[in-house]
Amino acid sequence: MRNPLPALVPAFLLAAAMGTAAIAADKRPPLPTYTQAYTPTTVDERGLWMEADERERVQRESRSLVKDPALNAYVRGVLCRTVGEDRCRSVRLYIDEVPAFNAFMTPNGAMVVWTGLLLRVRSEAELGAILGHEFGHFELRHSLKDFRSHRIGTDLMAWASILVRNSGNLQYAMVGQMYAFSRDQEREADMTGFQYLARSQYPSSAAADVWVNVMGEADATAIGRKGRAQHKYVAGVFATHPTDLARATYLRAAAIEAHDVKPAVVDTHQAAMAKWLPIFLNDQIKLNDFGGSEYLLANLAGAGGWTTPLLCARGDLYRERGNPRDLVSAAQFYQEAIARGDAPPEAYRGLGLSLLRSQQLAEGRAALVDYLRLQPAAPDAALIATLVAQ
Amino acid sequence: MSIKPLVAPVALVVVAAFAVPASAGNKLVPAGQRIAVAKSAMTVQPGTEWNKLSERPGRKAETWTQDGDELNDLTFYGGIESGKPLFREVDRKNQPLPKVSATMLITDIPVLLENSYRIALGAASVRIDTIEPIPFAGAKGVHFTYTFSKQNETLQRRGDARGAIIGGKLYLVTYEAPSLYYYDRSAAAARVVADSVQF
Numbered sequence: 042m043r044n045p046l047p048a049l050v051p052a053f054l055l056a057a058a059m060g061t062a063a064i065a066a067d068k069r070p071p072l073p074t075y076t077q078a079y080t081p082t083t084v085d086e087r088g089l090w091m092e093a094d095e096r097e098r099v100q101r102e103s104r105s106l107v108k109d110p111a112l113n114a115y116v117r118g119v120l121c122r123t124v125g126e127d128r129c130r131s132v133r134l135y136i137d138e139v140p141a142f143n144a145f146m147t148p149n150g151a152m153v154v155w156t157g158l159l160l161r162v163r164s165e166a167e168l169g170a171i172l173g174h175e176f177g178h179f180e181l182r183h184s185l186k187d188f189r190s191h192r193i194g195t196d197l198m199a200w201a202s203i204l205v206r207n208s209g210n211l212q213y214a215m216v217g218q219m220y221a222f223s224r225d226q227e228r229e230a231d232m233t234g235f236q237y238l239a240r241s242q243y244p245s246s247a248a249a250d251v252w253v254n255v256m257g258e259a260d261a262t263a264i265g266r267k268g269r270a271q272h273k274y275v276a277g278v279f280a281t282h283p284t285d286l287a288r289a290t291y292l293r294a295a296a297i298e299a300h301d302v303k304p305a306v307v308d309t310h311q312a313a314m315a316k317w318l319p320i321f322l323n324d325q326i327k328l329n330d331f332g333g334s335e336y337l338l339a340n341l342a343g344a345g346g347w348t349t350p351l352l353c354a355r356g357d358l359y360r361e362r363g364n365p366r367d368l369v370s371a372a373q374f375y376q377e378a379i380a381r382g383d384a385p386p387e388a389y390r391g392l393g394l395s396l397l398r399s400q401q402l403a404e405g406r407a408a409l410v411d412y413l414r415l416q417p418a419a420p421d422a423a424l425i426a427t428l429v430a431q
Numbered sequence: 432m433s434i435k436p437l438v439a440p441v442a443l444v445v446v447a448a449f450a451v452p453a454s455a456g457n458k459l460v461p462a463g464q465r466i467a468v469a470k471s472a473m474t475v476q477p478g479t480e481w482n483k484l485s486e487r488p489g490r491k492a493e494t495w496t497q498d499g500d501e502l503n504d505l506t507f508y509g510g511i512e513s514g515k516p517l518f519r520e521v522d523r524k525n526q527p528l529p530k531v532s533a534t535m536l537i538t539d540i541p542v543l544l545e546n547s548y549r550i551a552l553g554a555a556s557v558r559i560d561t562i563e564p565i566p567f568a569g570a571k572g573v574h575f576t577y578t579f580s581k582q583n584e585t586l587q588r589r590g591d592a593r594g595a596i597i598g599g600k601l602y603l604v605t606y607e608a609p610s611l612y613y614y615d616r617s618a619a620a621a622r623v624v625a626d627s628v629q630f
Contacts, residue, residue: 099583099585102585103585104556104580104585104587105556138556139582266524266525266527268524324549327545327546327549327550328546328549328550329527329528329529329546329550361529361542361546363532363534363535363539394536394538394539397536398534398536420559420560420561420562421538421562423562423563423564424537424538424562424563424564424573425538426564427537427564427571428536428537428538
């Protein structure tokens with residue numbers, strides 16, 4: 042503090058220029074300028090848009106597209122409540138049934154959300170944090186800037202670089218193989234997304250929560266596959282994204298600084314997901330990722346308790362790994378689900394098959410008989426009947 | 432530092448350069464003759480000619496085709512042992528496939544195929560359509576049909592499989608082709624082969 046005066050003068054001038062005290066009090070960085078019905082202006086941008094239009098056409102006809110109007114309306118609603126009604130109106134939203142943590146937005150304004158993301162976020166605010174980040178990329182025209190700086194066309198944009206164990210491995214990166222983003226751009230989009238969140242009805246701390254959970258799951262996957270859990274603060278030379286630890290840290294710092302106290306809103310995430318939860322859980326269980334799936338289930342149960350779909354999914358997870366001790370645990374999870382009174386017939390099927398594999402033949406067959414009684418027209422009824430008769 | 436370690440890789444490159452192309456290893460399978468498949472005791476008798484591809488999906492598997500790989504594939508899995516995946520793992524560390532278990536029930540066979548495909552093809556759109564019991568070479572087996580498409584592809588593929596756990600090992604015969612044109616083209620010929628499985 043040798044000479045405080047020079048610093049004070051510009052600050053004073055700035056405040057004076059802004060005119061009102063109310064605006065001067067808003068120290069938050071401004072949002073990007075919103076342009077309605079933006080059209081590409083340069084040859085580069087027109088080229089990018091043409092490619093994006095073609096990819097969007099393929100995406101729209103994808104067999105894995107989730108067309109459920111209710112789920113689409115929910116995700117769009119969260120996007121609108123995060124970035125604002127005017128901004129979200131022109132976005133085309135596509136929900137793709139891919140069990141990995143990813144979402145991306147193309148330069149022409151199409152947003153693709155993978156169902157693995159919907160499964161992993163636990164509230165509207167967490168979903169809003171991710172969608173706001175992606176929208177930030179779009180609004181800041183990152184694809185174009187990146188294209189200009191690299192001139193090498195496309196590269197993969199995997200949302201969670203650390204989730205390579207979970208998502209990149211499944212060649213899903215091919216879908217996101219469109220737009221490379223430098224780490225600076227990621228950071229910029231993180232902070233823009235954060236600004237949307239801070240101006241929305243959602244608590245801005247949700248942005249950091251997402252990355253903490255992503256790290257937890259990556260660790261669980263690594264340990265489940267007898268690997269080593271590790272997180273670095275500094276990203277490698279060739280990383281396209283900042284490390285999850287860095288993101289969680291700077292987003293948390295921003296949330297503390299923003300210190301937003303907002304009235305609690307009714308969170309509709311669980312209600313909107315209710316119909317799809319068993320399906321998305323099934324997609325996850327089939328990935329042969331015991332550690333990651335177990336972490337995810339526990340995380341979901343932490344938010345709303347061990348509900349029937351979660352118990353059934355956990356039973357399936359243990360039954361499919363199939364060690365003798367797993368089969369005992371699986372049977373217990375199915376029994377807990379059945380005891381709750383609202384279990385689907387498949388819970389009896391899972392229980393019966395677990396018991397049969399544990400050599401508890403009489404009890405297993407009894408459970409399978411229950412399954413056939415509850416679901417006589419099941420597609421596998423004839424096959425299950427042969428197991429009962431054995 | 433000796434020069435020795437260099438010799439082996441160089442030799443390998445030379446051998447690879449002069450090796451015959453992979454396609455040359457494909458063989459004609461004549462019609463009407465009983466033939467052992469997938470390095471196992473499993474034998475089949477085709478009613479028409481097929482081509483056996485030199486490239487195997489796994490150590491104990493082999494693929495036949497009529498029009499070309501992925502156009503109509505008839506694949507035999509000849510006794511996959513407990514602890515082994517259905518087909519070769521591309522990335523064992525980060526992308527492990529589910530393993531066969533000696534205690535598997537016949538209901539677990541379609542699940543094993545579905546999960547392996549989901550991981551290997553990166554597709555959540557693998558669906559088991561029908562499933563029924565069937566005698567397989569005298570054992571209690573399962574017959575199931577399925578549809579799938581690969582990630583980023585709109586082409587739908589159909590599959591028809593039958594298999595059983597015999598002596599703690601998995602035996603499976605699958606027929607797969609694009610639903611468009613090719614599936615129906617060779618389905619009958621594939622069925623003749625699958626029906627003829629014996630040990």
